[in-house]
Amino acid sequence: MDLEASMTDLQSKLREHREILETEEAAKTTLVLPFLRALGYDIFDPSEVKAEFTCDVGTKKGEKVDYALCVGGEVTILVECKPVTSELSIKHASQLFRYFAATSARVALLTNGVIYKFFTDSERANMMDEKPFFTFNLEIFRKSDIKHLSTFQRADFDLDRIVSQAGTLKLHSQVSAELRKEFSEPSEEFVRLFASRLHDGRLTEPVRQRFQAVIVQAISSLIREGINERLENAMSHGQDVTEPNQGGPLPDAIETTQVEIDGFNIVRAICSKFVAPDRVIMRDAKSYCAVLLDDNNRKPIARLHFNSSTARYLGVFTGKNEEERRVVTTPVDIYQHADAIAARVQELQEVKS
Incomplete structure (x- = not known):
């Protein structure tokens, strides 16, 4: 192992x-x-x-x-x-x-x-x-x-x-931790640095707040553009683009969030009692993340509907491949549905590819 x-x-x-x-x-x-x-x-x-x-x-x-x-x-x-x-x-x-x-x-x-x-x-x-x-x-x-x-x-x-x-x-x-803080909530020193380069005149409170909001938006845009550019470059060279800590290729312009990664790790941890962990794969899509057995679309274990920060759902499956959505607030809540996930992965082991 x-x-x-x-x-x-x-x-x-x-x-x-x-x-x-x-x-x-x-x-x-x-x-x-x-x-x-x-x-x-x-x-x-x-x-x-x-x-x-x-x-x-x-x-x-x-x-x-x-x-x-x-x-x-x-x-x-x-x-x-x-x-x-x-x-x-x-x-x-x-x-x-x-x-x-x-x-x-x-x-x-x-x-x-x-x-x-x-x-x-x-x-x-x-x-x-x-x-x-x-x-x-x-x-x-x-x-x-x-x-x-x-x-x-x-x-x-x-x-x-x-x-x-x-x-x-x-x-x-240490630098990463400080950057994360600055990116999510820029300090006054950080805001002043950019304002001094781009703004002529006194840095009033309204101007400071405007710069702070725009800085957060600009950083988020740069990160998204960087991810998309990496994906495009990789695919243009015929490479298999895989999200870190996952096993499946990602479509262009789809960003896998940390909460989705956390949810996948929890589903995989539940499944690892019955199958080898490397058989449990995540494929991200625009509307949900699919968790599959053996990277097979015909063997869905669960779906993570985590795109909304206010309404998240875990999709579990019955023997007829019918999805039932269950409300989860955080990835940890997935453990409340461990029995359904365990039953599903055991059932899928009996299904022929």
């Missing part, structure tokens, strides 16, 4: 058992250890995955970190686990801070089984950074997240490459 399929399967387990994963041990057994195994580490080999790793640091004697991952006999990654319900913060990483400087590890992982925060020493040598350079969310992830996560796989583990890229990845994440 590839890494993305493993993460999707683990995501399904999280959805199914989250309410009973109250302790740290439950998070370790159900989520963290399978997560490490998916990365290629032999969790049953104590020389490769050292549980309750102890390293005396200064006056602190007998302190333990949950796991130490070893590659080539050297400790490379320290792992500290918390319960699923814990909000991860830097105060939870005190042992990681101390152990980081006392071992050969250059990467530290703080996790509650759902969120996985990776740290290194990009700012000061042998001193763990206070902010992670990469965060993986098991509940919601994209194909780009899987790509970043793959660098930690044991088979391709390259510590120097990880550390050298950490600073850039961390800065990229």
